[in-house]
Amino acid sequence: MTPLQSRFALGDIHIPAVGFGTYLIADNDAAGVVADAISVGYRHIDTAAGYHNEAGVGGGIADGIARAGLSRDDLFVTTKLWPGNAAWGDPPKGYDETRAAFEASRTALGLDVIDLYLIHAPSGVEKRVEQWQALCDLKAEGVVRAIGVSNYTEAHIEEIRAAGLPLPEANQIELHPWSQKPDLVAFLRAEGILPIAYSSLVPLSTWRAEPGQSSAKTEEMKADSQSAESPFKTMAVRYGVSEAQLLLRWGVQSGYPVLPKSTNVDRMKQNLDLFSFEITRQDMDMMAAMDRGDGVAWATGDPRDIG
Structure with missing residues (x-):
């Protein structure tokens, strides 16, 4: 098996294999947490307008760069357009609104x-192509180095192709042993689109166990993940690593950048340590047989829907 990659090709640039996710980190906590993450070695920070913490993340990026003696070029930063959602009384953004949202994100991050820059979800069939055109123009203008989407299906991406756009x-999507999306991943790879994994730790026995972090879909998988007989617990013990390390290693070994989140510095360090062990082919095959379908995050279906 080839050595684990520390970076993945993303168009003409590269993205670190292990990034730091900031979902559910409050804006007033984000600066300290992100600065700590950079200090312990994270070189990719992932946020989104929809997380409502870009200002805090931006402060943490500035502090972390200064604290670690880095330059801006040493850090990879991802954020996402919130495209709107008419079902929530939030009209989908058009071309001008998309550009304005990008400027708001860039200002908040201080970059x-x-x-x-990603479109967070495929919302508003009548506006999606406008949103993507805006991202293409932002890249052409040099204020974005790479562009992509999140939670898009093959049908949503074919919509872009049909419009004659790059x-x-x-495509940042939920990926873990219980939600492997083999058909979508095969399509993305065939088209040269990098799958980036979020929610890698869904099968973890303590995933989103804190108050306010759960959801109806989370509960559907919680019983199995907390089972004493969890195969991930058994494997982790055998490799001498944490469950989180095992699941993150599965993602990177499968060819996906991953985005673990923790506010605990020791766990941050542990989640970065994915290069000291390798999951055997036998165990990878066993995990491949655990797929349960869509997962717990965004539902993906008709391209007219939010996705």
Whole structure:
């Protein structure tokens, strides 16, 4: 088996294999947490307008860069357009609104250039192509280095192709042993679109166990993940690693950048340590047989829906 990659190709640039996710980190906590993450070695920070913490993340990026003696070029930063959702009384953004949202994100983060800008979800069939055109123009203008989407299906991406526009360079989707999306992943790879994994730790026995972090879909999988007979617990013990390390290693070994989140510095360090062990072919095959379908995050279906 080839050595585990520390970076993956993303168009003409590269993205670190292990990034730091900031979903559910409050804006007033984000600066300290992100600065700590950079200090312990994270070189990719992932946020989104929809997380409502870009200002805090931006402060943490500035502090972390200064604290670690880095330059801006040493860090890879991803943020996402919130495209709107008419079902929530939030009209989908058109071309001008998309550009304005990007400028708001860039200002909040305190950055001149965003390394990767994504459309957070496929919302509003009548506006999606306008949103993507805006991202293409932002990249052409040099204020974004790479562009992509999140939670898009093959049908959503074919909509971009039909409009005669360049295809995304990345699609950030839920990926873990219980939600492997083999058909979508095969399509993305065939088109040169990098799958980026979020919610890698869904099968973890303590995933989103804190108050306010759960959801109806989370509960559907909680009983199995907390079972004493969890195969992930058994495997982790055998490799001498944590369950989180095992699941993250599965993602990177499968060819996906991953985005673990923790506010605990020791766990941050542990989640970065994915290069000291390798999952055997036998165990990878066993995990491949655990797929349960769509997962717990965004539902993906008709391209007219939010996705």
